[in-house]
Amino acid sequence: MPGRVIAEATSRLRAAGVGSARVDAELLAAFVLDVPRGRLPLVDTFPPLLKDRYEALIARRAQRVPLQHLTGRAHFAGFDLAVGPGVFVPRPETELLAAWGLSKVQSGIGVDxxxxxxxxxxxxxxxxxxxxxxxxxxxxxxxxxxxxxDTDITVVHADVTDPSTLAGLDGTVDLVLTNPPYVPTTAVLEPEVADHDPHLALFGGEDGLSVIRPLVVRAAALLRKGGYFGMEHDDSHGESVPALLRDSGDWADITDHLDLAGRPRFVTAVRV
Ligand SMILES: C[S@@+](CC[C@H](N)C(=O)[O-])C[C@H]1O[C@@H](n2cnc3c(N)ncnc32)[C@H](O)[C@@H]1O
Structure with a gap:
């Protein structure tokens, strides 16, 4: 089993400040050896060529390149997505938002x-x-x-803050979900995020709400009466984002939800 190689890689990642050093060392080993992570203990040796490849990947991870950019894949709600430079790596906490939406709506029209x-x-x-x-x-x-x-999802290249975006659907949509850019520009971020997630995906102006404010107006226009809305937000927005929805008068049942770490993470509401 390549235990010693993985142990050395773990130490190297830990020294570089990678929080999930052991897990990442194992996941990269599993990736290079092309086995599920759970089967690593059954692997006898690390063939030299693959070991070189593994060490090159560990070196890049130690430079804080995201794990998902090294494997080219990210897992979300049972899907195996292609990711890399230019796109935001989906996060596990966003699965909670998707699960909430699907618990409310199983037919009609959904908009992401x-x-x-x-x-x-x-x-x-x-x-x-x-x-x-x-x-x-x-x-x-x-x-x-x-x-x-390989799906029939309609992809639309547009600005969600523009009133004309999907305007033909206004008043007909059953569910709008969104994980918009919401990080305040002053926030201090881990290198994996600051240097590799696109800035357009992260930052929402000084208070983090510059996209959220007009987006909420567009979401309200799209939804039919009784339609559902769910939006992820920064953990500092647990009060300001629900207040923004309340002030508009467009929403009922405004509820804020915690993420897996117990932090305020997404707001949900029903269109009145
Ligand atoms: C935080 S990422 C979320 C991506 C994905 N929904 C997820 O949860 O992994 C935000 C995305 O919004 C896009 N974006 C930022 N501003 C936008 C705008 N005004 N209109 C449409 N998309 C925008 C970014 O390019 C980025 O892909």
Whole structure:
């Protein structure tokens, strides 16, 4: 078993400040050896060529290149998505938002605003027959098209803050989900995020709300009365984002939800 090689790689990643050093060392070993992580103890040796490849990947991970950019894959709600430079790597906490949406709506029209890799749109399409995915960045759009190419999801290259975006659907949509850029520009981020996630995907102006404010207006216009809305937000927005929805008068049942770490993470509401 390549235990010693993985142990050395773990030490190297830990010294570089990688929080999940052991897990990442094992996942990269499993990737290079082309085995599931759980089968690593059954592998006898690390063939020299593969060991060189592994060490090259560990060196890049030690430079804080995201694990998902090294493997080219990210897992989300049972999907194996293609990711890399130019697109936001989907996060596990966003699965909670998608699961909430699917617990409320299983038919009609679903819209994923700020779709990135298409993670939320693909999750929606497991239950909802008509799904739209809206994305502004041309680089992210390439990944979105790749990840949705075998589906009938409608990909739309547009700005979600523009009143004309999907205006033909106004008043007809059953569910809008969104994970918009919401990080305040002053936030201090890990190198994996600051240096590799696209800035258009991360930052929402000084208070983190510059995209959220007009996006909420567009979401309200798209939804039919009784339609559902769910939006991820920064953990500093647990009060300001629900207040923004309350102040508009467009929403009922405004509820904020915690993420897996117990931090305020997404707001949900029903269109009145
Ligand atoms: C935080 S990422 C979320 C991606 C994906 N939904 C997910 O959860 O992994 C935000 C995405 O919104 C896109 N975006 C930013 N501003 C936008 C805008 N005004 N209109 C449409 N898309 C936008 C970014 O390019 C990025 O792909």
């Amino acid at each position: 605003l700020c779709s990135g890799s298409g993670a939320i749109a693909l999750a929606l399409r497991t239950r909802i027959s008509t799904v739209y995915a809206v994305e502004q960045s041309p680089e992210a759009l390439d990944w979105l098209q790749l990840n949705t190419r």
